[in-house]
Amino acid sequence: MDLSTLPRTELLREVTDLIALHAELIDDDQLEAWPDLFVEDCHYSVLPRENADRGLPVATIFCDSRGMLVDRIVSLRRANIFPVHHYRHIISTSRIHEVRSDAVVAHTNYLVLQTRNTGRSFVYNAGKYVDEIVFSSGKFLFRSKKAIFDTDLIDTLMVRPI
Amino acid sequence: MLNVQDTAVGKVSTDTEEPIGCRIPYSVFTDDAFYKAEQEHLFRGPTWNFVALEAEVPNPGDFKSTFIGDTPVVVTRDKDQSLHVVVNRCAHRGATVCRARQGNVPHLECVYHQWAYELNGDLMGVPFRRGIKGKGGMPADFDLKQHGLVKLRVEALNGLVFATFSQEVEPLTDYLGPLITKHVERIMCRPIKILGNQRQFIHGNWKLYAENTRDPYHASLLHLFHNTFGLYRSTQTGECLMDESKRHSFLYSKAGSNDAARDSEVYQDSRSFDTSFSLQDPSLLAGRSEFPDGITLVILALYPNLILQQISNTLAVRQIVTHGPDSFELVWTQFGYADDDAEMDAIRLKQSNLIGPAGMISMEDGEAVEIVQQAVSSDRKARSYIAMGGGGADDADHLVTEGAIIGFWQNYREMVGIEERVS
Amino acid sequence: MDVIEMERLRLCPIDAPQDGEPVAIPAGAFPALAVYNVDGQIYVTANTCTHGNAQLTDGYQDGATIECPYHGGAFDIPSGAATTYPCQIPLKTYEVTIEDGWVTIDAPGAPES
Numbered sequence: 001m002d003l004s005t006l007p008r009t010e011l012l013r014e015v016t017d018l019i020a021l022h023a024e025l026i027d028d029d030q031l032e033a034w035p036d037l038f039v040e041d042c043h044y045s046v047l048p049r050e051n052a053d054r055g056l057p058v059a060t061i062f063c064d065s066r067g068m069l070v071d072r073i074v075s076l077r078r079a080n081i082f083p084v085h086h087y088r089h090i091i092s093t094s095r096i097h098e099v100r101s102d103a104v105v106a107h108t109n110y111l112v113l114q115t116r117n118t119g120r121s122f123v124y125n126a127g128k129y130v131d132e133i134v135f136s137s138g139k140f141l142f143r144s145k146k147a148i149f150d151t152d153l154i155d156t157l158m159v160r161p162i
Numbered sequence: 163m164l165n166v167q168d169t170a171v172g173k174v175s176t177d178t179e180e181p182i183g184c185r186i187p188y189s190v191f192t193d194d195a196f197y198k199a200e201q202e203h204l205f206r207g208p209t210w211n212f213v214a215l216e217a218e219v220p221n222p223g224d225f226k227s228t229f230i231g232d233t234p235v236v237v238t239r240d241k242d243q244s245l246h247v248v249v250n251r252c253a254h255r256g257a258t259v260c261r262a263r264q265g266n267v268p269h270l271e272c273v274y275h276q277w278a279y280e281l282n283g284d285l286m287g288v289p290f291r292r293g294i295k296g297k298g299g300m301p302a303d304f305d306l307k308q309h310g311l312v313k314l315r316v317e318a319l320n321g322l323v324f325a326t327f328s329q330e331v332e333p334l335t336d337y338l339g340p341l342i343t344k345h346v347e348r349i350m351c352r353p354i355k356i357l358g359n360q361r362q363f364i365h366g367n368w369k370l371y372a373e374n375t376r377d378p379y380h381a382s383l384l385h386l387f388h389n390t391f392g393l394y395r396s397t398q399t400g401e402c403l404m405d406e407s408k409r410h411s412f413l414y415s416k417a418g419s420n421d422a423a424r425d426s427e428v429y430q431d432s433r434s435f436d437t438s439f440s441l442q443d444p445s446l447l448a449g450r451s452e453f454p455d456g457i458t459l460v461i462l463a464l465y466p467n468l469i470l471q472q473i474s475n476t477l478a479v480r481q482i483v484t485h486g487p488d489s490f491e492l493v494w495t496q497f498g499y500a501d502d503d504a505e506m507d508a509i510r511l512k513q514s515n516l517i518g519p520a521g522m523i524s525m526e527d528g529e530a531v532e533i534v535q536q537a538v539s540s541d542r543k544a545r546s547y548i549a550m551g552g553g554g555a556d557d558a559d560h561l562v563t564e565g566a567i568i569g570f571w572q573n574y575r576e577m578v579g580i581e582e583r584v585s
Numbered sequence: 586m587d588v589i590e591m592e593r594l595r596l597c598p599i600d601a602p603q604d605g606e607p608v609a610i611p612a613g614a615f616p617a618l619a620v621y622n623v624d625g626q627i628y629v630t631a632n633t634c635t636h637g638n639a640q641l642t643d644g645y646q647d648g649a650t651i652e653c654p655y656h657g658g659a660f661d662i663p664s665g666a667a668t669t670y671p672c673q674i675p676l677k678t679y680e681v682t683i684e685d686g687w688v689t690i691d692a693p694g695a696p697e698s
Contacts, residue, residue, distance in 0.1 A: 058358025067443030158520035287670020290657035
């Protein structure tokens, strides 16, 4: 499917749905389903704006295959020790930045609130998604997802995807 | 009665009821009195504190704002390439002079009243020094030379920049000692390039992290990623060594020495031994052997505020910045070598998933510090018990030791004092 | 073109600048200029301080020194040299010719004399 032939409103709806589903799977702790929103040969990174602005490559989380996403989740479930917590994503309206025949690039602001077992919620991570979304095997999927975050003082640690 | 000081000095055997080992009153982690004392006697005392990598300030006019303990400082590179470290506080009325994290400037200038300083901290001038139309102005005896920024002593070792407030402390390499110097030089063996920063805020006392990084005992027990995916086990060969003063520690292991039969015997069916999982994408662990000595993990804990690490192909400094008795910031600066090829760049970036605040083998340290802080905060008379490895500040040719933690506390006791400050 | 190049720019009558009361010439063919009378001698400099964005003619002339009102920095009027912090970059000066009772300087594009 040539994405550039689709009406803008329809593209925006598909983009918005996918980004909302991504947030919901994480917030609802359905992490095992999360990698399925990505193509096999994907990029996923969560990187401090400080590095992005200076052209430095280090990301807090950097995955370049769906397998690495799965490994992150297995590690979270089986290996990692972290405070009990929930995320709550608040997602802004997406803006379509670019439409190519095979991909659409969208920019979306996000806030991730975190609640630990103290019961208090706080802004854990504020940033911007830069998503490259493709239509593959009958579905819209992320080929690349970057969460570029302003909150570069990470509270305690980061185990869950943003 | 056997006191804490005695037990920490060595494996003292007595007929008292106190067990051999080191006991630290938890109020060192919670009391403001300790926090204030250590800012003065330790961070601003006779210690060399890490402030920057030279590669962060490569060009004349480059600066980096950072902290020693909680004292703000600026690292600058002067026109003649020399390095300066000055307190980031205007000599006039105390404003922060350098407000950006880094940048390039011809001189430092306070925005409040535009007092301007040379890159070495000398005061260049003051607006309205002679008033206006002959009215106002500074007193006639105002002397620019008396009002510069506070200057620190600076030394660099293979690209690591340290500063001290002390005029008495020995030169840097004497302070580090030959063992630590050698291993700093091993990692900092050629020009580096900065790959990026990560910052982590930990709700705990910084000394819990100083303990954590001198503690090989916890590695295979807390960090289960190693075990889950078969990366590291305590049966690997490794050592935990200290400099002569026992303030710094050098902890290393070699990954090539796994022995499956021995592992099963040692761990039997403990929760931390499970090899049934394998990585879907093992490229995470694909790396290169960079060092001829075969060492795959190095944690150099440099008293008081630096950890220099090599974990597989990840290279990083971790700088401790204190915020108060119950919180600190950990600033990770990851680097590679300037001559890394594209494949090596990619390896380092991918393995970066192992370290930092989201590091699959390091994130737990943040939680470990916090669960101690949460439990000790309400009971100031209680004490820890540190004795693994024999209870003394001893080097170990194995990784089931807490000797380097005891070494840390011996130095802290000498510099700041412990028992006399417990309220 | 030759005619224009030879022309001089008339700034103000010679008696306009008084000692301690320099005259501001608004920006035109030139950036804003200041005309001073220093002990009977006429000088012309740029009027915008080389440090902050302020007009020196709003400041305080004390003999051969002009003090900027913005930060109290100062310049030596005849040479343009910065004499008092925070001014560090010298002020541009212009060679003055008195012509028919007017203070004049070379028009833009005039050959260096």
